[in-house]
Amino acid sequence: MDVTAPRVPAFRGRTPERSALDAALDAVRAGHGGVLVIHGEAGIGKTALLHYAARQSAGCRVIQIAGVEAELAMPFAALHQLCAPLLTHLAALPEPQAQAVRVAFGLTRGSPPDRFVVGLAVLGLLAEAAADRPLVCLVDDAQWLDDASLQVLGFVARRLLADAVLLLVAARDADEQPAFRSLPALTLYGLIDEDARALLSATIPGQLDPRVRDRIVAETRGNPLGLLELPKGMSPAELAGGFAVPATGRISDRLHLLYLGRVRALPAPTRHLMLLAAADPTGDAALVWRAAAALGIGHEAAEVADAEHLLEIGARVRFRHPLVRSAAYTAASPADRRAMHRALARATSAEDAERRVWHLAAATDEPDEALATELERTAETAQARAGLAAAAALLQRSLALTADPARRADRAWATAQAHLHAGAFDAARGFAAEAAAVATGDLQRARAEQLAGQIEAAANPGRHAPVLLLRAASRLESIDVRLARETYLHAWWAAVLAGGFAAPGGDLGTVCRAALAAPWPARPRPVDLLLDGLATTIVKGRAAAVPNLRRAVTLFRDGQVSADDWLRWGRTATTAAFALWDVDAWAELSTRQVRLARASGALTSLVLSLNYHGFMTTHCGDLEAAAAVVAEHDAVKEATGVHMAAYGARLLAAYQGRPVEATPQTAAVENELIERGDGYALQITSLAAAILDNGLGRYRSALDAARDVASDELSFLTPFALAELVEAAARTGDPAAAEKALEQLSAYTVESSDWALGLTARCRALISDGADAERFYREAVERLGRTRLRPDLARAHLLYGEWLRREGRRAEARKQLQIAYEMITAIGLDAFSVRARRELRATGEKVRKRAPGVTDELTAQEEHIARMARDGRTNAEIGAELFVSARTVEWHLRKVFAKLGVASRRELREALHSP
Known part of the structure; x- marks a missing residue:
């Protein structure tokens, strides 16, 4: 209204x-x-x-x-x-x-x-x-x-x-x-005694004994509706000073009982009219009267309900209170309820198919295959209009009307899947369990088991999801090879995210060995190549995995996979490029995955994609883009309610020298990750701590943090932790630890990529002397210079300059340190800027501390909006990406203009010009 x-x-x-x-x-x-x-x-x-x-x-x-x-x-x-x-x-x-x-x-x-x-x-x-x-x-x-x-x-x-x-x-x-x-x-709580007494005195005609009044106030706890309604069940003599046994229970329960009694005391036509009105959710008076006319109920029935102040039917149907509606429905027998729903179904127009079939379903209490099938069809329509939550409700009712065990198992599975994708995990678990209980064949049982694993992976990724998915994949092998292999890949991801917290039998090694033993389909798909390559990486090493990983990555890069496969497995292909140390493919696939997820509106997929995309953009040194990705990730995560640690944000904060954001290692945060079984998030946090501490020169702390990750030989983060460990160990005078870490790192860098070999050369230089050290530093600078990995290159120049200064070659050191400092300040690697400035000063160079930039006054949200506006995005486009209205974007931009002292977007481009 x-x-x-x-x-x-x-x-x-x-x-x-x-x-x-x-x-x-x-x-x-x-x-x-x-x-x-x-x-x-x-x-x-x-x-x-x-x-x-x-x-x-x-x-x-x-x-x-x-x-x-x-x-x-x-x-x-x-x-x-x-x-x-x-x-x-x-x-x-x-x-x-x-x-x-x-x-x-x-x-x-x-x-x-x-x-x-x-x-x-x-x-x-x-x-x-x-x-x-x-x-x-x-x-x-x-x-x-x-x-x-x-x-x-x-x-x-x-x-x-x-x-x-x-x-x-x-x-x-x-x-x-x-x-x-x-x-x-x-x-809201009850009225204070003074107001409650005044309300009672004003609404009760006749004599009201003060003691009775106070008793009613006490019993209702000042509930206004209770104060108005409960005295109606008391006689004038009782109100004037009689005795009564105090009632117990919640006031809402007692009011419901009161209304039940009042409804049951009405004439049958009035009760039936009220039941019709209660069963119709639309409040459509014309619909109620059409159904009432078919049942022979006249307008006089409404007059009785109106006189009792229970129901009013005018342009709309209005109950005095929702408890009256509930009482009208509860007071009726099951047979009467079914009759009213049947009448409403007949009175509902054919255009409103969803409500018509819903009333028909409520009008029967016996299995009805035809109606169950119609509910299934309606669920498809409802999903197309309103999403999976609507489909889940209709499928649930379809399941209730199904008698055939095989159909019942399929419908329970479909209902569970709809609830899963709608985010109703508890309901999904219940229906998946029912699907397993009534399954009549191996395929149904395996699908139910697989779905149970997917539910667990979505609701509580960690300990038990890998075990459930692995068990389902094994069962599916002899039934549906293609589905079995997809399930193995789901189990692989679940095991990666669980890390060391996976339950026995669900660790990454076990999952990978089982996946490699699984049969191949007659016509392998990209998903099969990805599964084999990633599993081989863990079991047999990266060299053996390269052929299939490379083939899969090429198929994705060349556009030889469907849009659906991109949404389902694009993140996995991006991980494959990461495992190959192919930074160009990694960046390309990650960017495309985010673009597709964003365009399709698949926001759960977008949350995951943005998380890894922020990790990639930070590695490449585009911290401005990384900050934008992190801001979008936070906006989508908050909108969807997905619980996931911010991988990209942690790495970004580490390079920017922000300890609290990079390593929120409070006991509460760590305990939460342990409780969730989120081993990968814990490793990301430790890796970020190692980078931050190496940047700040806190090498002992960096050594401890790097060891937390490097000890896990199966983690995809291990090579990067080993590189941090080598640097920290070399700086703390522990050459044995550095050499051991380098030996382990070499096993991960068998691919002939400049990234892998450049990182290895940088680490090898740290534990070498004389000409060998210089040769490895030069190799690291040369190889990393051919990549887009600007932070790694800046760090190579910094380490090379530090070594040259300690060798007494101040002029050469000054050159390398100047390059490092310029790169570090241009990128914004504040964690390393103090160290680089200190080293430069030691060579006799005068170095000015970086002046605060114009954006330092802006909040993260304001800076993100400002940069998108600078790049030509409209307010509507910015709002759509950040899930705010265009007017909210305009409000933020007004604040940005005021802080930066600009008056137009053209001036904004100049103020936010990036080097």
């Missing part, structure tokens, strides 16, 4: 709560966005406060919606209510966002929209509407919003910053609403 209400007092009491609402309304009138989530038990006054906010919203546009319990399975139903009055602004949105809204709301057909693109579109609609007049959105009974709407509203609520939009949400239990966690909240 879209209303504008005058500013008038709503009610007495609730002074602090009303003050909080008044402040929020004043802020939105001043052009600031905001959100407030009001929590409290049923009847506590959440709706009354929303009504107060509506009345106080002078000068604002107000839109009010409410969740309906029966509509929980209808995707985007609540969001459609909220946005329907705003669709006139659809043309102002970028076309991909506008199309996502059209498909989500069933206005057109198209590819399934990603819920975060829908969220960005809704944010844009709200921002466009608020440009004309401040907008206040009131959402009542949020605990009954459909999952898709909840996710989008939670996404939007966290981004109401620069838009004059106030979102007020009322919900019951704060812990049951993960979409709104960590948002500003207001928890």
